[in-house]
Amino acid sequence: MSERIETHEESPVITPATTETIEQAVADVQSQHDEAVAVEPVAPRERYFNRELSWLAFNERVLDEACNPAHPLLERLRFLSISGANLDEFFMVRVAGLRGQQINLVEQLSADGLTPTQQLDALGESAEKLMHRQQVVWRELRRELAAQDFRVLSNKDVDAESSRWLEEYFRDQVLQVLTPQALDPAHPFPFIPNKGFSLIFDLKRISDGEPIRELLMIPPTLPRFVRLPGEAARYVSIENIIRRFTAILFPGYELLGDGAFRIIRDSDIEIEEEAEDLVRFFHTAIKRRRRGRVIRLRMEAGMPQDLETHVCDAVGQGAIVSEASGFLGIADLDALTEENRPDLKWPPYTPRFPERIREHDGDCFAAIRDKDIVVHHPYESFEVVIAFLKQAAQDPDVVAIKQTLYRAGKQSAIIRALIDAAEAGKSVTAVVELKARFDEEQNIMWASQLERAGVQVVYGFTNWKTHAKISMVVRRENGSFRTYCHFGTGNYHPVTAKIYTDISFFTADPKIGRDAGQVFNYITGYVEPHDLERITISPHGLREKLSDLIDAEIDHVRAGRPGTIWAKMNSLVDPSIIEKLYRASAAGVQVDLIVRGICCLRPGVPGLSENIRVKSVVGRFLEHSRIFCFGDGKAMPSPEAKVFISSADWMPRNLDRRVEYMLPIENPTVHEQVLGQVMVANLIDTEQSWVLKPDGSYDRVVNAGGKPFNLHRYFMTNPSLSGRGAALKKSEGVPRLKLRRGGA
Template sequence: MTEHSEQPHSDNPALAPATTETIAQAVADIRSHHDQPVIDPVAPRERYFNRELSWLAFNERVLDEACNTAHPLLERLRFLSISGANLDEFFMVRVAGLRGQQLNAVEHLSADGLTPAQQLGAIGESADGLMRRQQVVWRTIRHELAAQDFHVLSNDKIDAESSRWLEVYFREQVLPVLTPQALDPAHPFPFIPNKGFSLIFDLKRISDGEPIRELLMIPTTLPRFVRLPGDIARYVSIENLIRRFTALLFPGYELLGDGAFRVIRDSDIEIEEEAEDLVRYYNTAIKRRRRGRVIRLRMEGGMPEVLEKHVCEAAGQGAIVSEATGFLGVADLDQLTDENRPDLKWPPYTPRFPERIREHDGDCFAAIRDKDIVVHHPYESFEVVIAFLKQAAQDPDVVAIKQTLYRAGKQSAIIRALIDAAEAGKSVTAVVELKARFDEEQNIMWASQLERAGVQVVYGFTNWKTHAKISMVVRRENGSFRTYCHFGTGNYHPVTAKIYTDISFFTADPRVARDAGQVFNYITGYVEPHDLELVTISPHGLREKLAAMIDAEIDHVRAGRPGTIWAKMNSLVDPAIIEKLYRASAAGVQIDLIVRGICCLRPGVPGLSENIRVKSVVGRFLEHSRIFCFGDGEQMPNPKAKVFISSADWMPRNLDRRVEYMLPIENPTVHEQILGQVMVANLIDTEQSWLLKPDGSYDRVSDAGGKPFNLHRYFMTNPSLSGRGAALKKSEGVPRLKLRRGGA
């Protein structure tokens, strides 16, 4: 989320210039390809939902999962903490960008026709309501946890024995790392880092009545909650612990008043076009990120007015100030979910390892050579991807490995495999994306380690992110070379692969191999691809390919055949694609969209989008895969449908300012799994789904007396088609799903 320039962030979609003109151009482009008229873009607010408010609506759905009594208590608490972390990032990036526009008098309108100031006003109202609701949810969960012998204690609920233990803990584990700082003309208010949590005190010296004001920044090395010893979970927040022993921190002083506060700073990194050395630039920019402008100041309710004024003045003009009526720093509640209480968590789930690989004695190359295979994470283990690269590193017949790295995690087996391969004398190329937000520092470290091992490290484009997730392994076989490829909709990240639903596709198709080779040459050598056989990439052709596929469905309807589009993604923002979908709806194409997060398209509006339905799935796992399906003249699902997996959401940044891929799925088994299993399951889910209404609100899907269906449970309990292999034929098979509106 930065170097902070006085110019708007060029990489930030919310800050894209002249969206009204963009909309007009999108409609003009549609007209240039079709002779039928389209609806004029005369009322942006009636055509589009605001991007930022749509994101806040998504976070409301996340928060709603914290209220879902069907979930175990600590999982509900985890959803609450996620909603807090999401909101922090939203302010660090999105609100920071809008605030930058406002301060620099940049009046570019959003797609729905709002100025930055209007958007900030609407965001403030919506975010304040969300934060108030977070406090209500926390009080409810805290009360329910207490009924399960899980306590977060206020100071007045701590017994004498516990108080004695806490005092020893405070003296030995906390006090040595605390550094109070006096605030007076000789000691100005210090810098508070991003997400810094602090206490401010007004004190009076007992000996002579001399007043003093002290600031205490709570070090991040201290836990937010201290667990009392014993079998029963009892926690005390760090701020309450410090307050309990203020006399030990300030001996000889009387406490007159205190308050807690937390700051959020502008944390986006803007790329300078002339940056000559990206690594050096990012090392500097990461340090500057920590010193960005204060965007949000959150203060504890009940803070004395004089202290509140002092903190506000120190934050500077432009900070969005709000008061917390309860717990400050909701994201920190995640620490409590580490408690060993399996009865308050989801039953543990162990991903399956695909039988297809086992049937080939663990030989990934033999299994892929036999037939394309798709691995559906997290239901099937990410270890398959690691095994693929480990085998490549150890195989003497492998001569080259090429790999993109967007987010690899802190303990990355992927990095280890690439290093092992390079040390074994193989040609290894790693495209490391330094612009992976909040992972820049980690990626710089990995790049350094890879280079020391002899890996050829490439940082890609200065202005574009390399977001495509691709691996290539070139192997010597029978006197020639065969290339094995992996295409993922998610990151090469072992942690997120356990909670994000993503697709990993493995193939030895020579056409895909040739295309992948061109994509890597484009990233490493700026050699633009020509005559790609199967893969489509952005920013060269992906937008046009999507538009052409939508147009083809319109043509099917005109010819009297069914026109159908199913698409699954994280966000739908791009005005030109939205206009294409509106036009398809007007022509009679039936469109079902599964958009987990931001959706700027307004569905179900007569004359505009009455044939478009949008749902969002929020549940135990985070829906992350991007899948696009086109009926090709028949109702879906059907074997002829055009099915694609992709790394790209339908956003301007993905289609115009990132290197992304889209790949058609041709293998019949993989095709059936993705279309008939994954997409149908998402469409018929009734337990974790929300329907987007024309007014922008979301209604939770109800089974309406029918049979409930939970897509995550289905995939946790049923094997995949592609990964099951020959074992599928010997079993009773996988329960087939039928698409019926509103249920399975």
């Protein structure tokens, strides 16, 4: 797992049309098809779950994995740290956005009818419960780890020999890095950066009894935990080491009291439409973000009252203030998972390289030209995507490469391949998205390197994010040009590709190639696409296409045929799409949704959504692919079903304010893999699934006597259909999955 499960949430966006969004969505859907079954009017709070509370419920499911005895101990600790990192980002963006609305007296109602103030009150209560539970889980994990000879020591647990070693370490490695600052009228309280972790001390000079108050910001360059020498894993936190040697840090002073605190700042960047230079604007905005208003102040329980008051007065004005009865900065526990204890971790997994590529002697173009390929990450290696671009860079017949870059990582082989291609004289275009939250600085750096190499770098639209993941290679073949394309549901990021489940689709279909060319021209030259043959994009047509597909399932039911919708995504928020799904349910369409994170749709409500089931999968890998399936008058899974992959979740931002794609899967083998393997496996999983109830709570799926099924284990041990090529005929094949409910 990564240090956090990706959320990258946007702060609430206010537009002149927003105030009518919910009412209009309901009215639009209910006014259609007069002969259809009418959806009874229901109050907003009974129609929708609050998106922020739904996100907190998702993070509760992440935290629950830290309590799952089926997981190794250090993996459980990793889940705990992820829940902390997720919560930090939630406060930095979502809570910060609501707080901004509150300060500016914006009374915009959420989909479920709550004002910003009402949402903040509800979030504060729920988040506090979650943080309390994190401490309970940490204490339990610490106890269980100690039983496995893995200890995080308090100062009183450190023996004399270890204390001597720690003192030497403190003098050599820590002391010179620390900068205590006196707090008095001549030395005002300093600026503390986002996620800054600090200690505050009350001291008395021994010589004359003169009191002094000192602040110590712990530099982020220092490790949060220091490992003691020896074979056994024994760690001491940096704050405990500093406290242990306060007399060395403040010679001649007596310690009267101390406390620790940590702050979270508003880290949202608002795009200014009139910004003439986006790169310069983001350089400035990133610096400004580091100084955003304090949103959360978390203080150590037991801090002396006058120190607590001083901290609150200095940085806590207007912030959500709370006490931690344990460890501050849960996200930092991830550092402990680096310990070399394979017995406390999942067995390492090495992804497969698609055998179809090997059958063509590693020639990606030949394999793709032969037949469309789906690569299922992380079970199949992301190296095939890198190999595709490396081959394009080195192939003398390749004349042009076009590539979108949303998140590429810190050490990106993708960037290297694009640079090599440009230096080889090829026409290379890179669409670099500066608005990829928390990756803005990294993307600016990549853009600069690409430009120096001769790549044509485009930053896309001012107000919209380019979120579509598309790579396009134009190659000279037999006197003409052939276009090879890659479409991903995830980012061109080699690290996250090892832990996020995503679909990579390769094709040389001329129609798709022509469509991809139009999409790139739209992003780079604002030339709006016309007469697209296969691809549907947002914000031009994707919302309408989804609506038409749902309506078609309703029509099938009216005609006496099965109506079925299966959809897998990260978040479901959009009111218009939700209303469409409610209407489909009322008409008798069977809807199965796999929504990993936020879900504002309320399933299983009589008269509203009794034919809708929603589940969430949280496990070893992060479910990230977006797949939409429509039965088209047949019971699913069916070879005739309409199957699409996409970069878009069903959220207003994806459908209205981002450039996204949706692509039909028509090759029979790939179709069977995506529908019959990936989707069915998600639906029948019984070991890492949660079912959303009408009241908004989630129940973990319990295998009721049947054979348990773990979708991640299935894909780790069974190769994909389209990636095996001729090897599939020589083997015993891939076990076919049968759709069964069994509580899932």
